[in-house]
Amino acid sequence: MFPLLLLLCLPPALAAVDCVNEYRNGYQVRLSIKTALGDQAYDWNESELFLFRATIAFAMRKFTKTEAYEVSNIVVCNQTPRVSFWFIVTSPENPAQAISKNIVEQAVRESRNRINNAFLLTDKSLEFLGIPPTLAAPINPDTPPWLIVFGVVIGAVCAGIVALLIMSFVKRRRGKKAKEVPEEEDQAKGTDKAVTGETFEDRNGVYNLGFADDDRFTQL
Amino acid sequence: MKLQLPNPGLEDRILSHEQLERLEVEEAGDRPKWDNKAQYMLTCVGFCVGLGNVWRFPYLCQSHGGGAFMIPFLILLVLEGVPLLHLEFAIGQRLRKGSLGCWRTVHPYLLGVGLASMCVSLLISLYYNCIIAWIMWYFFNSFQEPLPWSQCPVNANNTGLVSECARSSPVDYFWYRQTLNTTSVIDDTGGLQWWMALCLVSAWAVLYVCCIRGIETTGKAVYVTSTLPYVVLTIFLIRGLTLKGSVDGIKFLFTPDLNELANPSTWLDAGAQVFYSFSLAFGGLISFSSYNSVHNNCEQDAVIISIINAFTSIYAATVIYCIIGFRATERFDDCLNGNILALMNAFDLPEGNVTTDNYDQVVTMFNSTSPDVIQTLHLKTCNLYTFLSEGVEGTGLAFIVFTEAITKMPLSPLWSVLFFIMLFCLGLSSMFGNIEGVLVPLQDLNVFPKKWPKEAITGLTCVVGCLVGLIFVQGSGNYWLALFDTFSGSIPLLIIAFCEMVGVVYIYGIDRFNDDLVFMIGHKPNIFWQVTWRFISPLIMLLILVFYFVTTVTKELSYITWDPDSDNFPTLEEKPYPAWIYAIIFILAGIPSLCVPGAAIFKMIQNHCCKKENEDKTQMVSNVSCQMQDDVSKTNS
Numbered sequence: 001m002f003p004l005l006l007l008l009c010l011p012p013a014l015a016a017v018d019c020v021n022e023y024r025n026g027y028q029v030r031l032s033i034k035t036a037l038g039d040q041a042y043d044w045n046e047s048e049l050f051l052f053r054a055t056i057a058f059a060m061r062k063f064t065k066t067e068a069y070e071v072s073n074i075v076v077c078n079q080t081p082r083v084s085f086w087f088i089v090t091s092p093e094n095p096a097q098a099i100s101k102n103i104v105e106q107a108v109r110e111s112r113n114r115i116n117n118a119f120l121l122t123d124k125s126l127e128f129l130g131i132p133p134t135l136a137a138p139i140n141p142d143t144p145p146w147l148i149v150f151g152v153v154i155g156a157v158c159a160g161i162v163a164l165l166i167m168s169f170v171k172r173r174r175g176k177k178a179k180e181v182p183e184e185e186d187q188a189k190g191t192d193k194a195v196t197g198e199t200f201e202d203r204n205g206v207y208n209l210g211f212a213d214d215d216r217f218t219q220l
Numbered sequence: 221m222k223l224q225l226p227n228p229g230l231e232d233r234i235l236s237h238e239q240l241e242r243l244e245v246e247e248a249g250d251r252p253k254w255d256n257k258a259q260y261m262l263t264c265v266g267f268c269v270g271l272g273n274v275w276r277f278p279y280l281c282q283s284h285g286g287g288a289f290m291i292p293f294l295i296l297l298v299l300e301g302v303p304l305l306h307l308e309f310a311i312g313q314r315l316r317k318g319s320l321g322c323w324r325t326v327h328p329y330l331l332g333v334g335l336a337s338m339c340v341s342l343l344i345s346l347y348y349n350c351i352i353a354w355i356m357w358y359f360f361n362s363f364q365e366p367l368p369w370s371q372c373p374v375n376a377n378n379t380g381l382v383s384e385c386a387r388s389s390p391v392d393y394f395w396y397r398q399t400l401n402t403t404s405v406i407d408d409t410g411g412l413q414w415w416m417a418l419c420l421v422s423a424w425a426v427l428y429v430c431c432i433r434g435i436e437t438t439g440k441a442v443y444v445t446s447t448l449p450y451v452v453l454t455i456f457l458i459r460g461l462t463l464k465g466s467v468d469g470i471k472f473l474f475t476p477d478l479n480e481l482a483n484p485s486t487w488l489d490a491g492a493q494v495f496y497s498f499s500l501a502f503g504g505l506i507s508f509s510s511y512n513s514v515h516n517n518c519e520q521d522a523v524i525i526s527i528i529n530a531f532t533s534i535y536a537a538t539v540i541y542c543i544i545g546f547r548a549t550e551r552f553d554d555c556l557n558g559n560i561l562a563l564m565n566a567f568d569l570p571e572g573n574v575t576t577d578n579y580d581q582v583v584t585m586f587n588s589t590s591p592d593v594i595q596t597l598h599l600k601t602c603n604l605y606t607f608l609s610e611g612v613e614g615t616g617l618a619f620i621v622f623t624e625a626i627t628k629m630p631l632s633p634l635w636s637v638l639f640f641i642m643l644f645c646l647g648l649s650s651m652f653g654n655i656e657g658v659l660v661p662l663q664d665l666n667v668f669p670k671k672w673p674k675e676a677i678t679g680l681t682c683v684v685g686c687l688v689g690l691i692f693v694q695g696s697g698n699y700w701l702a703l704f705d706t707f708s709g710s711i712p713l714l715i716i717a718f719c720e721m722v723g724v725v726y727i728y729g730i731d732r733f734n735d736d737l738v739f740m741i742g743h744k745p746n747i748f749w750q751v752t753w754r755f756i757s758p759l760i761m762l763l764i765l766v767f768y769f770v771t772t773v774t775k776e777l778s779y780i781t782w783d784p785d786s787d788n789f790p791t792l793e794e795k796p797y798p799a800w801i802y803a804i805i806f807i808l809a810g811i812p813s814l815c816v817p818g819a820a821i822f823k824m825i826q827n828h829c830c831k832k833e834n835e836d837k838t839q840m841v842s843n844v845s846c847q848m849q850d851d852v853s854k855t856n857s
Binding site: 030032033034035080081082083084132145146147148149150153154157158160161164165168172 | 361421425426433561568570571675
């Protein structure tokens with residue numbers, strides 16, 4: 001495994017860039033595959049590295065729009081068992097010249113989502129050290145959802161209040177009408193009642209104690 | 221040793237047993253009645269079981285020695301809670317009036333006790349409904365995925381997270397900034413937060429619709445509000461037990477530490493918790509009991525409700541600590557994984573080399589080989605016990621700790637909705653009792669004209685409550701609420717409860733009270749009730765009152781604030797109260813407490829003046845009759 005890695009570190013014949021010397025134009029990449037995917041983690045091997053180089057080439061092509069980057073333009077070195085390595089992008093016209101860090105950063109940021117998805121990873125598990133992740137713009141719905149729920153609840157409550165008030169009002173009117181009819185009959189007896197001092201019922205139905213004991217009354 | 225203070229005229233003020241019997245048989249009177257016993261029990265259970273059972277008891281339990289806290293709690297429940305509860309039920313059922321009417325009947329000088337109950341109920345209603353407004357706000361916000369408190373919002377130019385949120389946590393940020401929009405000091409009002417004002421209006425509106433016709437409507441509402449919390453707690457228990465780390469939480473909660481029993485503050489906190497948990501001295505229980513039939517077995521009711529209350533406290537504590545155990549384990553795992561990642565990155569180790577099992581060995585190995593690298597990593601110490609004992613109570617538990625735990629559970633919006641519905645029901649059912657304790661005394665005092673319908677009185681009270689409650693929705697509202705909670709709901713209640721016991725046992729007369737109980741439930745209350753009513757419970761109340769008073773007065777008054785500019789941020793910063801707060805504290809705690817002696821003195825003066833007038837009147841009458849007799853004799857002769 002290790003000798004294979006060492007072989008990979010040797011720059012291929014075509015690309016004459018020594019990535020150790022050009023490190024200031026390169027980026028370190030770190031992958032945390034097992035942490036992110038758990039049981040479904042894949043092994044990091046040559047093919048995966050090839051895919052990575054291809055996606056970076058794709059990102060550069062998409063960003064620059066004109067220049068035709070090849071997989072060979074992406075140079076990788078310093079691989080570790082952690083699964084981290086450095087990469088440098090070289091210019092397609094002049095393989096000896098490295099593309100500046102800024103352009104690489106912008107290209108990666110633009111296609112970050114595509115790169116992540118190619119590896120089934122996220123910004124946290126596929127880290128480009130030094131390139132800040134592009135935060136997704138927050139989705140701002142026109143009406144905040146809480147206002148909708150509030151509207152529903154307050155509507156139901158108001159409907160309930162109105163219904164109960166109407167029911168009470170109707171009950172009271174019916175009660176009044178029922179009282180008016182027998183009251184006319186009672187009016188004749190009413191004066192007698194007042195004189196002999198039988199118990200009245202207060203509006204609240206409290207037993208009027210003042211009239212409870214009959215012997216308190218002076219006999220007329 | 222039966223001390224009985226003189227109480228002339230008591231017979232005239234109360235209904236005799238024969239009259240009560242007649243009232244019962246003829247069903248005369250418009251006094252509202254419970255539709256059935258279940259409504260009454262559910263309303264009382266709902267009043268007693270409140271937010272304190274969920275967010276105060278678990279904290280006390282855990283901080284005072286876990287399982288060992290049950291011992292002082294249960295002892296004081298039996299010696300203090302149950303006797304007071306039975307007393308309030310019995311006196312309400314016997315005198316058939318609300319709290320103010322009851323105490324005025326027992327002795328006119330005790331009017332102050334009823335007034336104080338009403339004041340305390342009013343002050344507590346004001347801030348309690350604001351808590352319900354907060355719960356409703358979280359409930360409204362639970363209907364979205366992902367939950368708004370699960371991630372920090374992005375700052376203005378999309379380069380990173382909002383700084384205040386990144387430094388603290390998404391749940392803290394959502395609570396302190398997006399919900400309360402809290403200021404850093406109580407002096408700075410911060411203006412009204414319109415979204416909270418809307419929630420406050422909705423909270424009062426829901427309360428109004430449930431209380432609109434008194435117990436006629438609340439009696440129906442309690443079928444839902446008193447039973448739903450138990451359903452939700454059970455769902456959470458089942459869900460919680462399937463989560464990793466929940467059993468650690470329960471073990472942590474109940475592991476007894478018997479040394480705590482020697483600490484007097486444990487007993488004090490247990491006594492206070494029993495007292496406040498039963499919602500005694502608010503006047504609501506007396507009111508509810510007065511709507512019962514005269515021969516209702518109030519002794520049995522008191523015992524049943526006490527048992528239900530204690531059981532609910534313990535059950536809720538179990539569920540809460542289940543979820544807290546899960547959260548602590550998640551945090552511990554995150555902490556450890558963060559350290560492992562740092563190690564792997566620094567030493568370029570392949571993944572899977574360092575796991576939670578061999579983490580300690582690996583660290584020691586690297587510490588011996590390359591200690592300087594280890595130093596630069598700033599590895600955090602991860603201790604499960606520390607995470608578990610981040611004892612939080614009150615709003616911090618519900619709105620920060622629990623909401624964070626919910627975000628880590630799959631299907632979070634569902635759990636969030638269930639949790640906040642449960643809190644809402646717990647709070648609302650307690651509010652029914654509070655409002656009863658405000659409305660009935662107001663009616664007894666004839667504050668409103670007689671011809672106003674009940675709906676209008678309730679409506680006016682709710683509108684006034686909502687308007688005054690707007691203090692709590694401004695930027696500094698959280699601090700005002702804590703102030704009200706600490707001062708209006710503590711000392712006055714203890715004083716009222718003490719006066720209630722003294723009033724019934726020594727002014728109404730324990731003999732008369734015993735006879736009443738024989739009439740109502742058929743047998744004389746046994747020796748346990750006699751001893752607790754006469755000596756033990758008043759003594760315990762007095763002790764708690766004295767201790768509370770001493771600790772409050774000697775402590776320097778300070779409050780904790782959320783100050784993004786402070787050095788210790790995100791730790792809450794303790795600041796001293798400004799000088800004018802002392803006036804507010806006096807109004808909150810002093811006025812209800814001073815009502816008791818104040819009203820007595822007022823009545824005494826009134827009586828004194830009236831006695832003179834009465835004497836003059838009798839003299840006049842005798843004069844007139846003398847004159848008349850003289851005239852008659854003159855005409856006759």
